[in-house]
Amino acid sequence: MASAPVEKVKEFWNSQVNDEEKWAVNSKVLRAFGLFAGSVFLMRNFGDLMAI
Template sequence: MAKTVISMDQLKALWHSEVQDERKWAANMKLVRALGVFAGGVFLMRNFGDLMAV
């Protein structure tokens, strides 16, 4: 297996490319919101789903 070495400069470049670009930042925020809503829905249904049953 090949070892890949990731330097701090590469991580910084990735961070700046994802955060500083307005379009990428907007897409990332949409993804984070969608994952948050999904996780919140799963949490609520697992903990309080029996109260919602008819």
């Protein structure tokens, strides 16, 4: 009974990763999110060192 939602998640994952156009958009979104999260982490930890 619990395998139906797992199969839907697998189908969704495969449709997003295996399609070239969708993967191109998703990789840009992931890269932008990673850059944003990294900059937030950097500023929260080392922001006082960057102040003048």
